[in-house]
Amino acid sequence: MHSLSGFVFVRVLNQDPVLKTLTLLGTLPLSDATAEAGSTQQAILLIEKTHFAVQSAESDITHRISELFSTGSNDIYHWWNAALTSGQTNDPDLKMSVIFPATETHILKYSRQDRKMITETAKIYRDAVLPWIECQPRSRIQWVYNILDGLKETENVLFRHSDPDTGFIVLPDSKWDKRTLSSLYLLAISQRTDIRSLRDLRTQHLPLLKTIRDKILALVPEKFPGVAEDEVRMFVHYHPSYYHFHVHITHVSAMVPGSTVGQSHLLDTIIDNIEDIDPEYYAKASIRYALGVNHPVYGLVTGKKI
Template sequence: MTHELAAFNFTRVLNEDPILKTLTLLGTLPSPTAVNGEANTQESAILIIERSAFPVQTATGHVAQRIATLATLGKNDIYSWWTAILAQSQLEPDLKISVIHPATEAHIVKYSKQERKMVTETAEIYRARVLPWIENQPKSRIQWVYNILNGSKEQDDILFRDNDPDTGFIVLPDSKWDRKTLSSLYLLAISMRSDVRSMRDLTTKHLPMLKNIREKALKMVPEKFPGVASDEVRLFVHYHPSYYHFHVHITHVQAQVPGSTVGQSHLLENIIDNIEHIDPDYYSKINLRFALGVNHPVYALVTGELSN
């Protein structure tokens, strides 16, 4: 992978987040299908680079013991400020890098910095504009999901599997988690059902599936990750989701994760209660208000700012 990333040709910065310590770059990488005569064939690639979480203590000692170089920024009474360079460590990598290659124009738009605005998606707008758009999405966009569910990809990563076609699901680590820092634990529960695209599709007939995910996920996490209690686990659903196959996000309650803001994030417990106690078709009837990037295709559908 080191040699592969060394071939990355930088084009521009798509986004940076100083709070989450992430940097998203657009460039090109050699085509993975190129043959010898096409060695220079380049395809768009996105690198998502983020700072790894600091371990409190590891086999190599405290992080302070890895400091190789210090430079002072100033001092005042009991306070002082420094910059530091850490010595390399195979056990404590400094960065986590995710690669999307080849990246489509949809990926580039998704990961580019853009203005966000609050919008209201009424039930009528959803049925008339948004649902047809979702139904027209090519199946190839979520082929990676089916690869996991049918057992052809990422099987070593699966932490839990329930094969029931109606209520079953699999659990695996989210790509944004470093797989070692429990306070930033981030897993995904992906439903076996292919007929539930988003929260909008949920009705009373899906309660067994929702409750199965809730109960088994809350039991599974403490068993797989000692030190994380069930009351430290947060289960939520995004609307709009990043892909239209029903899935539930499982995180440590302390984890600061993208998309956990008001409007976009809906607690699984609240979803179950709304369907069970308010209306069996609650999510197909209500208006939903959330923040959305102005370049997201749904933004134009909801606001009516459609191109000619």
């Protein structure tokens, strides 16, 4: 086979917006000299977007952008679609997030770094990690409060439950393309401001956790026909990227960052641990997780400075 000029498309077999892959079924003409004229065979075409060039002159792709389309902003976060050639409004080449102004904390977070498995005991959490969390300025998660207060991203909110104890909102995660159901990715953000992370959860928070679980299992199949209740995965990150309690909601097939062992904790397991094992399970447990060495918590837990 020397070309794809005779490829005839039949159907899409699979696609993954996160891995940037597309698998197509089609047919190709047989080139064997003994084959009948016009005879074809089925062919599977696996397509993957190539990685960005890493050479300094080529890695700055911004000089190749022909058109930019803003898709929203919230505090220091801005989202854009971009086309490398003009006239691609409906099919952009790039999806971009811009953090501006960016702090040194952001630079460290998004820089390439080694990840290590470390163990955080309850004592280390109380003595070192919790004081660090309590020192984080509210301004760092102002974008969360903008959403909760209805000041930003109102057009993205899919559901709002306003109860002061069990209330939360649901909106698409910025990493989801809002089209491909197999990569569905939503966030449920608690209205409460007194739960910073998994470590804070106690018996009194079970109504919130169960309300999120039950309402999401009803909401997703209603809002996204084709996604069944048993295809919905809900989990919590530890450590989270921001210290305001939220739950990640994805299609079970979605290969999303942070859904692996060492960072994610299934919502059902969290509920069981508090309800059936120990009301203060997450206050007492030693938690082993993967963390980038640039993260300030890495040094607090290990005593190492990178």
